[in-house]
Amino acid sequence: MNQTTYLIGEIGQNHNGSPELAKLIVDVAARSIIDPLFQHKLKGMDAVKLTKRDLNYELSVTSANRIYNSPHSFGHTYGEHRAALELSDIEHYEIYLYAKEKGLDFIETLCAPSCLSVLKHFTPDKLKIASRDLTNIPLLSALAETGLPIILSTGMAGKEELDNALNEINRYHNDISILHCVSEYPTNPLNVNLNTILYLKENYPQYTVGYSDHTIGIATPLAAVSMGANIIEKHLTLDRKMKGTDQAGSLGIDGAQRMVRDIRLLELSFGKKDLFIDPSVELGKIKLERSLATNKILLAGSIIKDEDLHLLSPGDGFKYTEKSKIIGKKLVIDIVANEIIYSNYLE
Missing domain, CATH: 3.90.1210.10 (Antifreeze-like/N-acetylneuraminic acid synthase C-terminal domain)
Structure with a gap:
């Protein structure tokens, strides 16, 4: 049987505060691709992901009031910048409905227990815990208590942090996926350490293992799939030159299509463990x-x-x-x- 990889297109904050821009990125994720040589109709991405923050539980007063004069700033202070990039619960619901129309799963990264307010409007297919929140035990408890499947990123975690997070979530359920990740944007190839995927599959066989990629290009997620990653998460954008700190490290429209095409063709290529004349x-x-x-x-x-x-x-x-x-x-x-x-x- 061919390996099937669950592909997540991360919108993150690349919507720049615009629900309409977010929907256009959903369109990128939803595209199916025809392989022109063999006419294989290839499945597009499986899911898109948005991030929901509560700014009351996000920044210290000093951080929020810090002058933010980056070329990518959407506000005078860092707090104003973050507020400009935040979508309301209703806007998340609107994008959720649009993704569902396109046949995509919808994943939410929730950064505070109060962000569970989106569940009043819709139920995401999965919840994501960002790398920085793997040690945020109150948040882990609140998300796990919903019973929804949870994806963890290990970008800032070692084994102790990961085990503590798993133990907390397992108090409620064990429908957990673990994504190897390096929280360096973009990630230097010297720091990627794809062999962590093999380590996770060997030491945590009860969970689905994948890879959240912050490298430039598509070679690393392809290699991750070849090493057994069952989930790939990658940032998407409409234009890598757009304003925004994550745009340059994301995949544009052509890059997203190439990654999906190559992963889907790679899946077709695995075959069976045998030697034979085809x-x-x-x-x-x-x-x-x-x-x-x-x-x-x-x-x-x-x-x-x-x-x-x-x-x-x-x-x-x-x-x-x-x-x-x-x-x-x-x-x-x-x-x-x-x-x-x-x-x-x-x-």
């Missing part, structure tokens, strides 16, 4: 493999000797391992040099 190569095998052939003119009545033979294509005659079937046999017809010897040429 039916698709039979014609090529006949055309290109070598058969025993004459290296000189041989007349009818000649007895075939080893020194009369060499190997030529096509491969529809006797193989080298079948020499014993023709050496010492008498020809019933004349054969010119460099022709395949077939069974009906022999007495």
